[in-house]
Amino acid sequence: MLTEHFVAAISAHSKPNTGVTKDAGIFFHEYQPLAAQRHVYKKSATAPNGLAVSSSHMFAAQVEKAVVHVYSREKGNQEAVVPFPERIHSIALASKDAVLLLGTESGRILAWEICSGRLVSTSTSHLQPVTTLAVDPSSNFFLSGSSDSMIHVWALPSILSFSPDTSRSPFQTLNTHRGPITALVCGHSATGANIAVSASKDSSAIVWDYHNGQALRTYLLPELPTAVALDPADRALFVAYEDGSLQTIDFYDHVQKSTATDMLRDTSSSHQPVQPSTKTRFNADSQKLGGVLSLALSWDGTAILSGHTSGKIASWDVAKGNYLSTLANLPGPVPNLQFLDPTGYPNTPEPKFKIHAVIKPKQDMGLTTGDTGLVPYSYSLNMQFVGRLDVPQISATDEAGIDMSEFEAALTHPSFPASMLEESLAELESWNTQSKNIVGPAADFVSLDQSVNGSMNGAGATHDGKESEIQELKKQLASLQRIQKVTFGQLSELREENAFFVQKERKRSTLKQQKAKRDLGLANGNADDDVEMSSGSELAGSSASESESDDVATDDDDEGQEEDEDDEGSHASGSSSD
Amino acid sequence: MQVANMASTAAAELATLRALTFRLSSTPTAQLPQHVPAIAASLANCKSLLASTQTSASKSSSDASVAIHKYRTLLSTLLQDRTIQGRWSAVVLIKTTLEVGGWETLQKSLPWVRGLLSILAKPDPPTTKKLCLITLSRLYILTRDYPTLVREITTPTLPAFIQSCLQIATSSAPGNLLHTVLESFNRLLPRHPTIFRSYLKQLQQLLSQIVAPTPSNALVKEQSQATNFGITSAVSIAARQLYVQLSCCTPKGASSDEWERGLKSTVASAHRVADKVFRAVVEEWQSSSRTATTVNGQTLDAEVQELETDATGLPPWSGIYAGGERLVSLLRLVKAYSTMPTASVVNTNVGLITDLLTRMLSLTVPSINGTKSFQNTMKFNNQVSKDERENLWLIIPGVHAATIEILLALAMRCEANSSPLDGLFLDQLIWVFGSESNTALIRTACYLAIAQLLKRVGLSLPKSSIDPVASIIRACCEDILPSESVVTKPFPSEAKANGATPQQASTNADAFLNSSSNLKDHAANFGGLRQAAHGLLPVLFTSIRPQYLSDSLRARMDRTAILAQHKDAMLASILNPAPTKKFGKPAASILPLMARSFPEQHELEGLLRPRMPVIRLGTRESEADDDDDEVEEDRAEEIEEDDDRFVGEELDTLLETAEQSEQYAEDSAMADAAHEEPPSQTGDLDMALQIEIGASENPVADLANQGTGGNKRPPSENGLPSLTKRAKVDEEPASSTIPAPLPTSSIATTEKSAIAHTVAPALPAAPQSGPSFSEKRERGELEGDESDDEDIVPLVFGQDTDDESDM
Structure with a gap:
């Protein structure tokens, strides 16, 4: 059974008498199968684009303060309050939740490795606060949008790199917008074919090929966009407006259709701005939702949630473009709304490590690396290793298989592997023929037999080298006994x-x-x-x-x-x- | 119905169990082992019976409990049997019963545990003991989940088990028995640290002998008594894994400290051994942590040796080969630290490990021919004989392979957390590869590591980092191609064919000297090497930006993928097409070749006949400028040529997905869908990916939908528009450029516009480049002196020549 959750964070402290638990700031909701609030995290007034959720932690950049609150999801409480030298206007997780990117007021971006506490800063390339960050699925690049209407594309590995000669400046700059960037999303491809979409206060949305710095398509929007969301298969864009309405922009609609290939990359039309049909706009005036501040698309892409200034979270049907229901009524505006990946898949692989507590950033660690290019001696990762990994010894001649060791295979086998049983049976047979000779006489001459047993017990157990020796001795003994018997008989x-x-x-x-x-x-x-x-x-x-x-x-x-x-x-x- | 079914299965199981019990009791014990595998196999059918609780008083259940009791008693008597056959049978059957029996069986297994433990002390054959050890380990693992059973069964009997195991291990047991003991401890120790704690000293003593064996030790055997039984590599792997986990046993809270201390001391011992082993050269490596012992000033021992038992309790060794073995073992011990789980959060000192890796990788074997002068700057220590130095060169590849194993393990464990190190190690790997690529082991190791690094950070690497990888790419291609299909060519012709592009600085004459056929004959038998090279090739296509690869290199990779029929690599090549140069000819895709080779693969089907709008990459850089003026007339053409059907086709693709997502919707609903909105699926709880994006709002779409009657278009029709397109493409150059074989700029532009509007650029090339390629290949094989690039030219430039032949 799959369970799907979403997280909403409000940007104001709870009003006193709303019936909500005092000081609740971040709301953890179950969306499917049963839509209901599951948990609240206290004491947070989260800035727009200021919420990031990893599998172990939640990060919330605070409004009007230079701090980030860190919550432990496992314990459900506040784990740390991390101060920064300046206000944080946007955060995003990268590198499979190992790095937290922070867009600052001064226009630079900080990268905080949460396992090591290393903090690296980019150059101050933006002239105004970094309001939005988007990380591409491969974590090789991230995009930063700022109030100065610029979008910078950065290569994350070179920013994190220890070697001094790597550049800490943008990889690409996308500067077509003429107004502050309000929203930025990255497509879902991990290859070089990925796209990004930005929305700006100049009432336009642009689809970018950010690897090459090309604008693929410009959409003229009817109003100021506040949030965007991208279809899971990158087929359509959802834009939210200040008046509480939403719009679907289908990349493949009749306005743009001419060939079967990816419309966005048809460069012949990249210079023609497209004005999407007003029919694709939809809203629900009767619900008094207020302006949309945030958007989130469900895992299957069939429903879209919107966070509103009134504190309501509404869900919409993507296909029909109509209002479905109001899922929650939070005590403050909702600038952050995030769907989490569904949990409950039957064969989820075990994670390779667990992060129990974040390591607060240490400013000096990022700086000491500048001169030598060596990894500083004190650089270390704080995590618990989970599960054993199989890293086979490298061999040029033998193929590295994924097969388990003999022991492991036998351990989990319903009985024993056939090969092991056969080997053992064979040994049992040979063991029998070896020892058959001594079984008879040993029963007659109890005293002799006991002495043999005694000596073996003294040795503790059998072992191969002496085993054959013992066999030999037993044989000799047996023949001696036979001679003795005969002699006695004669006597x-x-x-x-x-x-x-x-x-x-x-x-x-x-x-x-x-x-x-x-x-x-x-x-x-x-x-x-x-x-x-x-x-x-x-x-x-x-x-x-x-x-x-x-x-x-x-x-x-x-x-x-x-x-x-x-x-x-x-x-x-x-x-x-x- | 269900109840009746259950009752009948229960009855069947009961009958099976009775039959099995009878078979067991009626067979003479001496013959029993032959029957046991069959009995064990059919025992699995009695799963629910053995696992059921016998509490209810009904007749059937009392029958069942009688049968089960009889069976259990029979096993218990067998376990006490006088003959080894009887005991053997009991061990096997008990294991099988435990697997199917669940809690009910476990709960009553205490007498069995005692019986099994007594077998360990008896002089039974080693394999019986092995089965016995496995059965007991399994039992202890199965009881883990039930605290009461742990209290009743595991805790009282585990000390006896450990004691017997230790006795087996310390007496000179055969290797595989020792291996089983270690593996069993490996599984049990982390779960029962307090019980193992009292045996810690004995364990450490045992492990110190086998963690890092030195078979070529020059010391007399008497000094190292324990090494006289054969330690297989599997045994020492298991021993290292256990050694690393000993830290779990330290009292609560201190285990992570102990783990860190262990790692630190292991790294320190590795450094100390390296100090001795590497004394023949003056290392350039400078540690970020420890001060290297200076070897210059002092007199050296005659022999490389360590005569004292070192801090970690490892026995002494003597001789450079023994030193090398010890060093490799210690490196593998460091690897084990990152592969095994830890009891709690540990502070992994990556800086320390990186420092060790850097030291190991910075010392490379000097290349013999001396062409790479930049790597020949190594200083030798004159106090050490030449023989020892040359022995050192023999050891180094093994050391490097073990070092790369650590790198792989670290990257696998920390995943993205270790990505800051990737750039650093990429350079070092290229450095190692440069001087030791003649060793198959090093090539294998480098392919594995490079593939892993590129997968993670490849796309973000600048061209300056990619360029040195070229030598590895070439070597990889060479290792993949089986020897018979490789035509060795002399170097100069490549330069000739390459004329337009500047000669790569990194192409070295070595690569061509290496490509002599005897090397490749071997390569066919190197399974690991081939596997590593095969794994690397697709990564090279996907994780390196296509524009950073030179044309000749790209052609080489394509050719290797095609000739080796490497499906993943071919697919990767198609998905990451080479960019078209501004003034060059359009780059051809190898899609037709893949369509020929793998016609039934889903990936290919998805590419050729997409159900969703496809994404096309690799459009030419200058296209935007060129096409601006042609847009209008192209549009006109399009409208008159491709009527409803073509527009409909594209729309249909969309609609089709809508239909697919509603397969369970009724047909009538589908007919209505032409006029109404499609029914919504959003209410559904299942997570099937469904989407309909406003498709029905489009009147044209509705028309198309009606035209096809709401059915899916037959797949064959998909190809039609593109075929008409193709005709168009072929016509255009034909009418304007038949007499001109040389590509002039005017042709280039018409061609460009044509190509720009084809559905898939590769389709027109399909019939052309295919035959010409194979033709060229044959020619290349016959002549045997053509360069790589001439060989591959048809792939890239084929269209011109074949346009003529087609016309």
Whole structure:
């Protein structure tokens, strides 16, 4: 939703009992969608052409005083009162609101850089006060109109320049008018094809090609013009008169039409003054508006607002040329009326800096630069940097793209960029094959694995150089463990075997002893060894109860042996756990 | 209807989420990563479901909350999974869920944050950690807007995050992981200065090693332990950005002071390094602030080196190349100061920066051939060996490119605020370009910077400032033209063709020596150079007043634009036509060539068949005087030749716009519009650009409107009046001047009057200059020894010769 505002400033202090907040001087109105007053700024009696509004501040040159009031738009209050050596008759903002131009009583123009406080002055080229200033859209030029009927065109960069050899005198002088200049507007083109329109008290308006200093068209006006406004597409001019009427001057109307090209530049007719048809004049007598002091055209160019001596602000239909409504009734004459650019576009780029407070002008800074041409050491800009800028490193081989860094792209991606996921997946795969070998054995040999983990935790995290080393070590460890396992297996097998044989041997010897006892005691049955063996084994296997008493003795022996073996085993396992 | 629609989408989302949950739970963890990208993609479809609040007790919403709960729990378990695949999948899915989930998901993300933080400590693959870092950064950024979430989630967990990051950064992490850490800090630090404050010391220690790396350091590696892991340029860029933002962490109120101090000390270190690196020459630069150390009186070290850790904590270096690297890095650090946002209002000392830039730009490589004696006045320091001096010449272009980067950044940041400096730097850039234009890097840098300066102040520059730019313009044209289409020509023939105009003092023989073909073969591969040159050419047309360019230079630019088929430059040339000299022939526009090359572009359509009255520039200076006496008879001619239709056409153009603005108005209203005023649009709130300027007051307009039945005229008719005009133009010279091939003054005047009344001066030239130009071009390629200007002559003078052939 777009919102469009306009600002009106009155040239007198509020009358006591008008019902308006006391001392209100500048009125901030919403025009669309809902026409209503939104804010007031106090304590200002603004001179004609004395209001300038930037995105952060409002500047109001005061009537009959050599001061400019500065209001902060963000805070909505008066920020500073800036005194100047002489009265200011007109102000205008240039260079994307970075420079405030001030037309003075003595006829020179001051340029105040509001971020640095540097104040530069032009030569005193006008003989009388500079009553009106107009800045071209590229801020390369500005025009100044004066009561001495002259218009000067200045190149702003050369006035602001630090180098001593640049001229501080006008770039062009337009001197066709024969009366004081009352209004001056610049066209909307940033190229060399731009025009400017001036209105003068000699009852004429002239369209200029100010780059070349040519008068393109002269219009003879029926009365003294007080204010002018230019169509957004530079197709028509709106002139306001002291009697409260307005007039549309169409640059392409039937009086002038002959070719399809830009009429203004048809030089064959530049010397013939044009008298616009009286039919194009319109006013609203019944409304008792009083004389028009200021004009402002809405953003879409369909409505025009006029500020009147009575304090009324009237809106007019551009196409029909009729009165629409009275938007406001201010407590004083309205010599300043200004539309602001609509706000609320969805994708407005962030500004690159913010100016929180203006730096009051320091007269000396502009002067010290004169001799060396160097930027003075103390020259500095006061602003907050907003947002990061992308200034790529200059490279002759690589094209500077506007693409974001990998991190930024990933940060704002709905998931992760496909390239990043794929890279990561690939690493995951290789990571798996690398580490697959150690996963199995590591689970068996907890103590070893823990020690590895421990050492890694000690290191805090993985890092590539040592990573491979660790992998190597793990592999070695795993193979050692396998060898160890096999060896242990063999060892235990051997031990079992050994135990088996030892036991067998023992049994045999006990059987032999028994046999010998029997042989000795009974002295009969000297039978075959083989038979003895089988019977002996049968005896041992089937009837253990029979030989139990004997077994007890042999068991003791066996236990002793087993203890020895256990010692060995524990010793071996102890060594393995080391 | 709407409600039903919403309900159906909700049901669909619920089904999707359930399906996804099932897929997640049913897939073995080892195979999960392969499924995750697809799952993440379809998760975006569940946006409103995941972001919805589950408070109402209806059945559908309870179903939804069950499904969401199940999904969340699944993610949490995955995050704690034993396998790296499981954890990887969890990280990716959590990031995706956070993106779609909104506040509802963020609010319940605390367990996830802890899980993610634990992954950072585990021995997971580096890329998993990278994804994890990004996910956490994103989470912290998303919670910013909700103070309660900041209190509940960010503040308690951020210190652990910073600690893990620092651990990753200080252990020898792979470069891209370090980069991610730095980028993440870059985003988070300005928003959470108090939390980062306690880690300031560690950060400074880390950054001092990587802000200004010196890979060719001659010192033994052990002394600078930290430099043994590879620092890519991206890492040091991120490090510089972070370094600059450290000032945010200083306690409240002091941050801007700290920022200013940082800038000052960086500039001072750059000066100090420059003192050492530049010792082979005696600099002419005089500082406006600091007293330069005199190198003459004292004995010098054998080697250029800095063995102490300097005030900003940067490690020592040794060797001139290492010095050069350090200097470039410090310059880039100064650049970072202007590219990064600041916490509060800062007092940017432009004088200090300008001083540094001036010093860097005032030392240039002396030209070898010695033709430019004015630049050869540099004094050498005899104490330093010739080898070191020559090494210095190798370093300087890189230093200059970095210097110009600062200039670009400053101009971009301060916008119009830095315009007072523009004139100063234009001169210095031309000076640098004069001596180092053989380096592609310097050419690229100069094109970029000059384009930016001209865009801002070009139109207001006097001719004296524009003249030295000519050498840059020529070089730019050379860099744009691909080698195969360039016909190299010897110098003298240009002088011959140029006979009428005085020889430019600035045309140097160097430009022609440089144009040998081997240089251009390279140029085709220099993407950055080509891009910069392409960017500069349209600016040259628009931002330099056409009358300040010499004819030959202008022709060269036109030719380059045409041959390179550079649309923007051609358009700029057409919109800024060359002025016609008082006694010369009319300057031809390249409009026909553009019409051939880009017939479907809107810009061209707007130029050729304007819907609004066109603005014509470049009328001849003397026209006013000449035409005065002819006005009357021309008027008469016009009236008898162009009857209603022609007048109507012009009016129609106006009316057409009125119609366009009322497309939604009814047709009947349009029919009435012939007699009544068109309906007003002023009451509308929308901001469409509408305008009707008193068109209906004109009876002629009404007639025309009726004649065309209130419809738009077919576009083809637009061309008709101009065609009849053209016939007129062609007839006139034919009847009077067929036998005279030489342009006499009488022809000039008739021609002038004719041209003055054509709709577009270029149209008559269309069939003439086009073929002749290409014809000439072929000839030029065949012969190969013609000068630039002969080559381009048909564009300018073509009409005479082709009038004959046409007749």
